[in-house]
Amino acid sequence: MSVLEVRDLAIRFGGLQALQGLDLDVNEYEIVGLIGPNGAGKTTAFNCITGFYTPNEGTVRYRGQDVTTAPPHVKAAMGFGRTFQNVGMVKSATAMENLKTAQHAKAGYGVAAGLLGTAATGRRERVLEAKANAILDLLGLSAIRDERVGGQSYGTLKLLELGCALATDPDLLLLDEPTSGMGPDESDELGERLLALRREFALTMLVIEHHVPLVLRVCDHVYVLNFGRLLAEGKPSVIQTHPEVVAAYLGGEAPEALAQTHETAEDAALDAVTEQAVREHQVVEHRVVEHGAVEAVAAPRPRKAPVKRASTRRPVALDDPPTEELAVPLRPRRRPAPTRKDTSS
Amino acid sequence: MLMALDVVAPALSGAIQGAVYGLLGLGLVLLYKSNRVFNFAQAEFGTSAAFAVLFADNGTGPLPNLPLPLAVVFGLLVATGLGLLTERLVVRPLFSAPKVTLVVATAGVTLLLISVQGFLAGAEPSVLQPLFAGDVFDTGSVRVTRQQLVIVLVLVVLAAASALFFSRTRTGTAIIAVSQEPTATSLVGISVTRTSSLTWGLAGLLGGIAGILLSGSTGFVSPGSLTGLALIPAFTAAVFGGITSLPGAFLGGVVIGVVEALAQSNIPKDVLPGSGRVVLFVALLSVLLIRPAGLLGKEA
């Protein structure tokens, strides 16, 4: 059974069909990439999946359960952890406070008990704090434990935001451009980190990403969106050379490469309409076209029909032993026999 | 059933009272349209103007004893000046603050203006003669004064004029542009601060017109009298008509005035005291829940 199963998802904003007929599967322990040019509808898809938007059509299933209309906070409590394109944290609070706030759904005591200050509340608060400290250690951010989040650099913020998403105790992690604001080296490091996190916490991930080397390195499967539709899907290596994907990514930026593919007048007209609609509804994404993809154009290959249903994908295994430096007192979910060292002292 | 209700007389007096709300509401709409802020001091621009007319007409303190038309001009100048002063001292320093902060600040301006009026005139109501004496007609149950008729006419003219101002003149469109895209507008050479001064000056002027006419109509003025009498219904009227629509303020004012008057004259006090306020609350709540854009407003 897939962790996430999206079928025929569609949403309109006024005259703009932001998403149309999107099918998407994320299986257990997979890291699935969601890529596409600016305004393709990637973040919109995220917002539909996490409940911030209610789609006009289609269903979202989580472990077999229909959660299409569940609000975001319910989904967060179910195990959807997400990050935002331009950093979603409480900027006026400290890193520690953010990590504690993110554990809201797992606080383990009620509002009234919290106000009365029962002994159990105190115990739970200490547990929350220990977990927050562990996450800070894990991400190497202990130095900014009591600093206000607002003053930090963008890269640090993105990393801390990932920590906050982890603090919500997710089962399925949805990351919206985790490497934005990071240099190439930091991005590669993040890729290793994501793989390690998957091993350690038995996570399943859906990642919007522009940094192609990262997609190639970590993703088991990639979906490509363009103009709100699924353009292609498959293994990253296949997607990389998929002619339509190449064409979509190039857009109007490289005329000589465009000539190799084909762009009809119809496409151009649609482009203009979408652009205008996007402007009007302020669904703007500010990303530069990824240059890695531009370089990969060299020789377009004959196109392959996209695989329709992805549930036949080979399951990802989590046999690798966890790495030592990641052994922290955090409760992994559905993990096979933990062999990590206990460092709760 | 309907026959038993008292309809005609309250509807008429309510419509006229509604024009009063609409007149005050115009300034609220102007400031919301241009600055996206609720100005709680709007009614006090009016009360201050009414006091200024009174003082100038009586020659109080250092003021010369002016004839009434000049006193009215003086009152309007005072109101415009208060608008400009509010902009310079309170609004501009809070440009980048959240709008709710600005709203609290305008409430502070209200309180300050009321106390200055109190300093100068004391708490007791002062008598203010209407600008236009006499009745249009008086049938015993229904009485319409000339001043009231003037209020309705002035409201219609002002609503139309300011609607034209926003749609037809360069300055008007510049104000709208600043409210929607301050950064981009300043890039094309429109001064955001000058536009802000202009709108607050205009709001002061509109408040002044409203205050002088209304206080003349009720026959008295006291510190904060307009805030107490008309601010909340005026807000309700403005929201009801669509907070960004100038003709909407007019229409909303009349609707609110009529409904309020009908409720007051048909619901006995011992069943529900203060039915006018209950009606305001219900009207405001329902329009915000059912049609937040108001009667004539566009979707934001």
Next chain:
Amino acid sequence: MTAVVDPPVGRTPPAAGPDRAAEAVARPRREFGPVRWVPRAVVLLALAWWALVYVPGTFAYSAFAADACIYAIIGLSLNIVIGYTGQLSLGHQGFVGVGAFAAAYSLTVQEVPFAATFVIAAGLAAVFALVLGLVALRITGLYLALITLVFGLTLEGSLFEIPRFTNGGAGQPADRPQFLFDDGRFYLFCLAFLVLACYVDYRLLRSKTGRALLALKENERVAEAFGINVTAFKLIAFTLSGALAGVAGALFAYRIGIVTGSGFGFFLALTFVLMTVVGGLGDRLGVIMGSSFFAVLPFLLEDSPLKRAEEAIAGVLSFGDAGTEANIIQFFPQALGALLLLLTLVQFPGGLAQQVRPFTDWLKGEPFDARALLPHRGSSGPGTVEGSSVRA
């Protein structure tokens, strides 16, 4: 209370405003041993003696001190809605009124035991807040301010005038029990409630509820992604705030002995908002100080240096005109309140809390740092009212 963390070696601390830099400079000069705690203990003991012995024993002060406690509870209640949750309520006087009438009616007409009237007052005011919240919290920002304002006025003009419950204009009597006849004792009684309110406020911030409110105030989407039910927690904040206001209302009823509806108007609502803002939104001690100040202002203007300042100002402004001088004295508290509010918003967004922070930090064991007294122009510190959905 604030954990002092040494800045990491070889790393410049991140820029977070002038006060952080000032802290970094001041830190090495920390005092130790008796030098550190003796003067602070003396100050604290003097304050405790003043609040617990001197004020309740001085007849002229105790009634106003009771007012100060009641206003402080109202300030804390309003602070939950404005300071923590970022919603502007201009109808809080309505909840106070509901509490006052509920206590008076249940005690005088229904002859409920004295202690139970507080439960009834808190409960009923909480129910009113909950109902208003249920219908109005979908409306955000400026519109919420407007709807709460009209709600308060509707209560004042309609519900508080229903003779069966409120005795109409004559007022509903609320007699204190024998043991509280003495104003000094009644003040201590109110002080106990204030301490209770402080505890609730402290627990609120120290538990998930407070964190949820601060998160949703700043960014509702982030709060939702963290699993916070934004609507539910706004409602919780509103209801808790209503309950506190109700308790304050009950105390208010017993303080004046008879409750009439006409007192709960727009200007009272404004006073509540301005005392909270002047005190310093989001800061417990600041809010208590701001609220108490406005509660005892009439008293200060009867006999204090402030009285003499007021007379001097009135003398200058009136150019010797006796009538004008009387007017100025009559409207002086309003003018002072308005000026303090505007000054706070424009020049000192942190409110009184920021002004006394050097003293409170010193009491907590930090060195005295006078630099925090400087104005913070344009900074969006804790003194700003946030959470408006309407932005240019």
